[in-house]
Amino acid sequence: MSNxxxxxCLFGVITMILTGCWDSIDIENRANVLAMSIDLAHSGEPEHTKHITSLKEGYEEEGQELLILTAQVAVPGRIPLGPETTNGGGDGPVWVVTSTGKTLNDALLKMQLLIAETLFLGHLHVIVVSEDFARSGLDQLNDFLRREAEVRRTAWKVVSKEKASTYMKVAPELERIPALYLHSMIENTVELGKFPDSFLGLFWRRMSSEGEDGYLPYLQIVNEDNIQIKGLAYFDHKKMVGILEPVEIGLFMAIVGDEEGGYGFFVEVPELDEEVLLITNRRKSKIKTKINGEQPEMEIKIRIEVDLHESNHEVLTIDNEQVLKEIEQQCSVITEQKANEIINKMKEERVDIFGFGGYFRAKQPKFWRNEVANEDGWRDHFEQLNVDVSFHCHIRKVGLKAE
Structure with missing residues (x-):
């Protein structure tokens, strides 16, 4: 019996080993999508795709806006495996394909008919959405991406000021593959402390959390082939409602306690008609919550370490410690004032991108259960939230000469 x-058992093990991957697809038989963009279609459905997924005439006139899906597909054999010896921007490594549909799945089905190989989203790095699409809501896109098991949660979703499809055709000089350049640019911006981490999985977590709203990078094309982060696009109920300017992003990161510095700003030297440039090196914040009667209150203490880099006047010298202290004081006053403006702006729009609701939910559970209960309840309290913000600037390094 034992034999x-x-x-x-031996037969079963051998069977499992020898079967191999029953659902494998050779890499050359896959069309690897590296990036995709989504725009709202304002000109209707193209004639060549009208009757692919619809059985009736004029379905684009039923009141539902159509979507334009554009994808960067890697061309087999043309992706560089090593460092380039020539400038980027040449055509060849990617193929840009466009389709239109009522939904993303509809557009993807039509796109598949334009490509011989099976579309594969496992190497998708960036999803670019136009501002008008983001303001109309991201429910459909989020639902599609969450149900698509191939899509990595480490991919980035970004909002574009221009048509999103433009980013599929931009050819930066530093990289032959636009999608990889865009992905690297965003990742490096996070590492340099110029933007808070908000990759796809983290964005979904924030959007699903009670007491916190999501945000994404807001991009703009400059000089045709240059891409810059123009701001931070923030969302309310999965719809984009506004933008923070680049200089405000640094203060936002200070409020939420993102330690890595990166932004610079000018501060006026007291009693002198001069300005000095301060570069943020480190940030640290301590957040406390309390309930005063039935009113929630927050106390935020923020310490930022800065490097004093340069002046807008050649003859300015740092000759005593008192001048440094006055600059630190001026820095504290300016940053505190601007941080309060950002918080008040978010309170007026009832958008909690700071995640203050999460602090009350964790630290004040009784208040949350009895007074807040859900996301909409928190928005009412957030609008009336008392926030006491204090900044302390410390000059860590001086790059100006002293006499």
């Missing part, structure tokens, strides 16, 4: 059992 029969051992034989059966």
């Amino acid at each position: 029969k059992l051992m034989t059966a």
Whole structure:
């Protein structure tokens, strides 16, 4: 009996080993999508795709806006495997394909008919959405991406000021593959402390959390082939409602306690008609919550370390410690004032991108259960939230000469 059992087990193991990957697809038979963009279609459905997924005439006139899906597909054999010896921007490594549909799945089905190989989203790095699409809501896109098991949660979703499809055709000089350049640019911006981490999985977590709203990078094309982060696009109920300017992003990161510095700003030297440039090196914040009666309150203490880099006047010298202290004081006053403006702006729009609701939910559970209960309840309290913000600037390094 034992011999029969051992034989059966051995046969089962051998069977599993020898079967291989029953659902494998050779890499050359896949069309790897590296990036995709989504725009709202304002000119209707193209004639060549009208009757692919619809059985009736004029379905684009039923009141539902159509979507334009554009994808960068890697061309097999043309992706560089090593460092380039020539400038980027040449055509060849990617193929840009466009389709239109009522939904993303509809557009993807039509796109598949334009490509011989099977579309594969496992190497998708960036999803670019136009501002008008983002303001109309991201429910459909989020639902599609969450149900698509191939899509990595480490991919980035970004909002574009221009048509999103433009980013599929931009050819930066530093990289032959536009999608990889865009992905690297965003990742490096996070590492340099110029933007908070908000990759796809993290964005979904924030959007699903009670007491916190999501945000994404807001991009703009400059000089045709240059891409810059123009601001931070923030969302309310999965719809984009506004933008923070680049200089405000640094203060936002200070409020939420993102330690890595990166932004610079000018501060006026007291009693002198001069300005000095301060570069943020480190940030640290301490957040406390309390309930005063039935009113929630927050106390935020922020310390930022800055490097004093340069002046807008050649003859300015740092000759005593008192001048440094006055600059630190001026820095604290300016940053505190601007941070309060950002918080008040978010309170007026009832958008909690700071995640203050999460602090109350964790630290004040009784208040949350009895007074807040859900996301809409928190928006009412957030609008009336008392926030006491204090900044302390410390000059860590001086790059100006002293006499």
